[in-house]
Amino acid sequence: MLAVSPSSNRLLAALSRADLGLLQPHLKHGPLKLRQDLERPNRRIDYVYFPDGGFASVVAVQSNNTRVEVGLIGYEGMTGTSILLGSDRTPHSTYIQAAGQGQRIRTLKLRQAMEASKSLRMLLLRYVQVFMVQTAHTAISNARGRLDARLARWILMAHDRVRDETLPLTHEFLSLMLGVRRAGVTETLHSLESQKLIYTGTGRVTLRNRKGMERAAGNSYGTPEAEFRRLIG
Amino acid sequence: MLAVSPSSNRLLAALSRADLGLLQPHLKHGPLKLRQDLERPNRRIDYVYFPDGGFASVVAVQSNNTRVEVGLIGYEGMTGTSILLGSDRTPHSTYIQAAGQGQRIRTLKLRQAMEASKSLRMLLLRYVQVFMVQTAHTAISNARGRLDARLARWILMAHDRVRDETLPLTHEFLSLMLGVRRAGVTETLHSLESQKLIYTGTGRVTLRNRKGMERAAGNSYGTPEAEFRRLIG
DNA sequence: GTAGCACTGTACGATTCCGGACAACAAGGC
DNA sequence: GCCTTGTTGTCCGGAATCGTACAGTGCTAC
Numbered sequence: 001m002l003a004v005s006p007s008s009n010r011l012l013a014a015l016s017r018a019d020l021g022l023l024q025p026h027l028k029h030g031p032l033k034l035r036q037d038l039e040r041p042n043r044r045i046d047y048v049y050f051p052d053g054g055f056a057s058v059v060a061v062q063s064n065n066t067r068v069e070v071g072l073i074g075y076e077g078m079t080g081t082s083i084l085l086g087s088d089r090t091p092h093s094t095y096i097q098a099a100g101q102g103q104r105i106r107t108l109k110l111r112q113a114m115e116a117s118k119s120l121r122m123l124l125l126r127y128v129q130v131f132m133v134q135t136a137h138t139a140i141s142n143a144r145g146r147l148d149a150r151l152a153r154w155i156l157m158a159h160d161r162v163r164d165e166t167l168p169l170t171h172e173f174l175s176l177m178l179g180v181r182r183a184g185v186t187e188t189l190h191s192l193e194s195q196k197l198i199y200t201g202t203g204r205v206t207l208r209n210r211k212g213m214e215r216a217a218g219n220s221y222g223t224p225e226a227e228f229r230r231l232i233g
Numbered sequence: 234m235l236a237v238s239p240s241s242n243r244l245l246a247a248l249s250r251a252d253l254g255l256l257q258p259h260l261k262h263g264p265l266k267l268r269q270d271l272e273r274p275n276r277r278i279d280y281v282y283f284p285d286g287g288f289a290s291v292v293a294v295q296s297n298n299t300r301v302e303v304g305l306i307g308y309e310g311m312t313g314t315s316i317l318l319g320s321d322r323t324p325h326s327t328y329i330q331a332a333g334q335g336q337r338i339r340t341l342k343l344r345q346a347m348e349a350s351k352s353l354r355m356l357l358l359r360y361v362q363v364f365m366v367q368t369a370h371t372a373i374s375n376a377r378g379r380l381d382a383r384l385a386r387w388i389l390m391a392h393d394r395v396r397d398e399t400l401p402l403t404h405e406f407l408s409l410m411l412g413v414r415r416a417g418v419t420e421t422l423h424s425l426e427s428q429k430l431i432y433t434g435t436g437r438v439t440l441r442n443r444k445g446m447e448r449a450a451g452n453s454y455g456t457p458e459a460e461f462r463r464l465i466g
Numbered sequence: 467g468t469a470g471c472a473c474t475g476t477a478c479g480a481t482t483c484c485g486g487a488c489a490a491c492a493a494g495g496c
Numbered sequence: 497g498c499c500t501t502g503t504t505g506t507c508c509g510g511a512a513t514c515g516t517a518c519a520g521t522g523c524t525a526c
Contacts, residue, residue: 060369062452068376070369085362086355087464091456092369115351122319125358129318132365136293136303136325139372143301143412146512170473179376181514186474202473202522219295223324231320379482403503414484419504435492435503 007103008052010076011127014233019113019120026109032056032096038079039094047104048080054100055161057177058135059093067093068142068179070135072154074100074161076228081128083107084114097173098162126231134224141220142179147188150178152217155198159207160225166206192216240336241285243309244360247465252346252353259342265289265329271312272327280337281313287333288394290410291368292326300326301375301412303368305387307394308335309461314361316340317347330406331395359464367457374453375412380421383411385450388431392440393458399439425449 007013012020012027032038032054039045041061049056055074059067070092073079082090088107114121141150154177158167171189175182189205192198197213199206207213214221240246245253245260265271265287272278274294282289288307292300303325306312315323321340347354374383387410391400404422408415422438425431430446432439440446447454 058369060366060373060456062370062373062377063455064452066373066377066452068373070372081365082362085358085365087359087362090362091366091460118348125318126320128361128365129315129320129323132314132318132361132368133293133324135365135368135372136291137295139303139368139375140293140295140299140301140412142372143375144295144299172473179373181516182474183476183515184513186476190475200474219297219299222296223293227324405503414486415504416485416506417483419506423505433504 007050008075009050009078009103010232011078011123012050012103014123016119019117019123022113022117022120023105023110026105026113027103028105029101029103032100032102034096034099036096037093038096039090039092041091041093042089044088045080045083045090045107048078048083048107048110049102049104050078051075051100051102051161053102053162054096054098055158056094057097059095059177061091061093066179067176069177070138071131072097072134072157072161073131075102075163076161076232077127077131078124080107080110081131083110084124084128097177098158098168100162123232130224130228130231133227137220137224145218145220147178147180147184148191148216149218149220151185151188152192152197152213153220154178155205155207156210156213156217156221159210165208166204168204170203240283241308242283242311242336243465244311244356245283245336247356249352252350252356255346255350255353256338256343259338259346260336261338262334262336265333265335267329267332269329270326271329272323272325274324274326275322277321278313278316278323278340281311281316281340281343282335282337283311284308284333284335284394286335286395287329287331288391289327290330292328292410294324294326299412300409302410303371304364305330305367305390305394306364307333308396309394309465310360310364311357313340313343314364316343317357317361330410331391331401356465363457363461363464366460370453370457378451378453380411380413380417381424381449382451382453384418384421385425385430385446386453387411388438388440389443389446389450389454392443398441399437401436402438403436 052075057069058071060070061067079094171185172182175185189200197209285308290302291304293303294300312327404418405415408418422433430442
């Protein structure tokens with residue numbers, strides 16, 4: 001058994017030594033591969049993941065198979081919020097969008113640890129609050145934001161989690177995430193590039209001017225991030 | 234002290250006798266007036282409400298004051314999900330959209346009851362899961378749905394909660410909820426009316442053909458409702 | 467080094483929705 | 497019954513985005 005050690009996942013890092021000790025024996029570190037499914041719609045969730053690099057997308061699925069991303073989870077968070085809320089499944093889909101690594105734990109073990117420690121439970125539930133705010137702001141952004149602002153917001157959120165200027169993304173994937181045309185993404189990326197906010201290349205987007213990007217995102221970026229700082233640290 | 238009695242709020246009704254007994258002494262029944270603020274952005278939440286008629290809207294607010302509804306709460310649910318998640322406030326705004334009545338409880342008392350009973354806690358958290366799915370589907374609907382589908386979805390959700398064919402709503406309010414032009418709402422309502430799905434009149438919309446309305450909503454309606462049935466009953 | 471394939475650039479008309487304006491109408495207060 | 501005020505009906509040009517199509521480009525596997 002390894003010694004209790006902090007993780008680069010910010011939720012795990014925010015845990016008290018005792019709470020981390022509850023989880024530690026059941027955490028297993030491993031790779032998170034591109035496109036790996038972490039949760040499938042309406043199927044039992046077996047593992048909960050705490051990424052420490054890369055990120056996963058939570059995608060809402062309509063019955064006609066229309067898909068749109070509703071949330072993004074990286075080293076600041078965890079998958080499996082429905083587990084925390086007492087459901088063993090969710091109608092959403094969650095999969096890795098940018099490869100990385102992370103800890104995982106069996107849902108049963110997580111549930112046991114949450115019962116054993118109120119402080120652990122409260123921390124994780126505060127993250128659920130953060131995630132709800134993120135989803136809500138995705139909703140407002142989808143309703144009112146122009147494509148350039150939505151795209152800027154998405155790139156900023158991805159950048160926060162990948163912690164690298166270069167994001168490995170195709171226009172096709174961006175269009176799926178935002179629920180818009182692929183061609184629209186291409187055009188809008190050109191627009192952002194001509195404003196010197198990003199560089200683009202095949203299968204990648206490189207952030208060049210973060211401040212400018214935040215300006216381009218308008219008011220669509222920031223509230224969930226502030227909520228994270230307030231509630232987690 | 235009144236005897237423990239069931240409520241027409243479905244969450245309260247789903248509680249065990251013992252759990253209801255924990256809340257009952259602190260619940261106070263009263264009117265929920267049109268436009269009454271139940272939660273203000275980033276202000277301490279003092280009371281949590283269990284409506285048994287009418288409904289409240291949860292509205293996400295951007296820093297530039299752009300607003301869009303992200304959720305709708307009636308007799309099937311409760312306000313104050315952030316309280317359940319260990320936060321005493323939220324960046325969102327919650328207020329009554331259709332007047333009614335409901336129970337309210339001080340947040341402190343609710344917290345104490347949740348600590349005292351795991352089953353109570355779990356039931357309320359399952360409702361949070363339902364609400365998250367609702368918000369996620371608002372996001373997908375905002376991203377991909379045409380206005381007629383979004384409007385149909387909204388009217389169906391309001392109808393579910395008001396349990397009356399006639400909804401007291403102005404076009405102006407609908408436009409605020411959906412984040413679109415008021416004139417766009419007028420035109421789209423006419424379209425739904427010409428399809429004999431609704432009647433309209435000043436300050437009201439009457440549902441005429443519910444099945445047809447569900448068809449008009451396309452795939453945007455139903456998933457959160459199914460999640461409610463699965464998790465609450 | 468080249469074939470294949472995924473990705474990107476660009477074009478087109480069509481459609482949806484916007485922003486703004488203004489007139490007509492309905493309902494409640496006096 | 498009239499007036500006021502909020503609500504609805506309608507219009508305009510214009511912007512954003514769609515759906516679709518196809519050609520060009522650049523990686524990768526052989």
